[in-house]
Amino acid sequence: MPNHAFTIKYWWIATQLWTQIHICLPTEIWKPPAQCHLLDAIRDTGATSSTITSPIAKSLWLIPTGKTIVNGVWWQKEEYTYFVSIILPNNVIVPNIMVCWCDKLVWWFDALIGMDIIWLWDLAITKEENKTVMSFVLPSMKTIDFVKKVNDLVQQEHSGQHKKAKEQRKKEKKNKKKWRK
Numbered sequence: 333m334p335n336h337a338f339t340i341k342y343w344w345i346a347t348q349l350w351t352q353i354h355i356c357l358p359t360e361i362w363k364p365p366a367q368c369h370l371l372d373a374i375r376d377t378g379a380t381s382s383t384i385t386s387p388i389a390k391s392l393w394l395i396p397t398g399k400t401i402v403n404g405v406w407w408q409k410e411e412y413t414y415f416v417s418i419i420l421p422n423n424v425i426v427p428n429i430m431v432c433w434c435d436k437l438v439w440w441f442d443a444l445i446g447m448d449i450i451w452l453w454d455l456a457i458t459k460e461e462n463k464t465v466m467s468f469v470l471p472s473m474k475t476i477d478f479v480k481k482v483n484d485l486v487q488q489e490h491s492g493q494h495k496k497a498k499e500q501r502k503k504e505k506k507n508k509k510k511w512r513k
Contacts, residue, residue, distance in 0.1 A: 335469070335470070335471070335473075336422055336424045336469070336470045337422065337467070337468060337469040337470070338420065338421045338422040338467070338468055339465060339466070339467040339468075340421070340465070340466045340467075341463065341464075341465050342463060342464040342465070342466075343463055344462070344463065344464070345459060345462055345463070345464055346464035346466075348374055348438075348439070349374065349375040349457070349464075349466055350372055350373060350374045350375060350441065351372075351373060351375070351420075351421050351445075352370055352371065352372055352373070352421065353370075353371055353373045353418055353419060353420055353421070353443060353445070354368040354369065354370055354371070354418070354419035355368060355369045355371055355384060355388060355392065355416050355417075355418055355419075355443060356368035356369075356392075356416065356417045356418075356419065357392060357394070357416065357417070358415040358416055358417050358427065358428040368419060369388060369391065369392065369442075371384075371388065371441075371442040371443045372440060372441050372442060372443070373441060373442070373443035373444060373445050374437065374438065374439075374441045374443075374444050374445070375444075375445045375450060375466075376444050376445065376446055377447060377450060379444055379446035379447065380446055380447055380448065381400075381402075381430070381431065381432050381446045381447075381448050382418070382429065382431045382432070382443065382444060382445050382446045382448055382449055383402075383431055383432045383433070383434050383437065383443065383444040383446065384414070384416065384431050384432075384433065384434075384442065384443050384444075385433075385434055385435070385436055385437055385441075385442045385443070386433060386434070386435055386436075387442070388442050388443065389412075389414060389433050392416070394414040394416070395414070396412040396413065396414060396433070397413050397414055397415055397430065398412075398413050399411065399412055399413060400413050400432060402432055402434070411432050411433050411434060412432070412433040413430050413431065413432055413433070414430070414431055414433065415428050415429065415430055415431075416428075416429060416431055417429070418443075418445075418449065424470070426449055426452070429448065429449065430448075431443075452470060453468040453469060453470045454468065454469045454470070454472045454473065454476075455467070455468055456476055
């Protein structure tokens with residue numbers, strides 16, 4: 333499988349993780365992205381499925397493929413499902429994926445990317461110098477384990493301090509011997 337990756341750098345601490353994507357009919361993945369709908373999509377690791385708004389479904393003339401139960405924080409609804417193809421920022425196509433319909437999403441977003449797409453990639457979200465960076469890679473390259481990294485740093489620091497303390501004790505021992513003479 334070829335490697336694919338993309339990184340999104342926000343110039344602030346992002347409280348919503350979003351990107352632009354293209355939505356196409358499932359049978360039109362061969363079309364260039366310019367002939368598909370360019371949308372702002374929020375990424376939501378708390379959502380099981382990806383979602384599009386009703387205006388997008390209508391503009392693509394999508395025909396429902398069925399219905400599913402959608403659970404919100406305080407509600408449960410039966411909503412239509414559709415198949416679409418999604419083109420991600422690095423032009424990787426997620427073909428023929430089932431999405432749910434919704435009246436509207438938060439703010440200006442027309443699509444929500446849920447775990448049905450997010451799990452395909454390794455994802456890292458970092459914050460340095462008050463700027464959020466979100467990076468994706470496919471296929472997986474390695475496990476990122478911050479606990480191991482911190483434990484290794486603490487161990488190195490401890491080893492360095494232990495070494496310095498040992499050297500200090502040697503020095504003190506030498507000085508004592510000199511003083512006794």
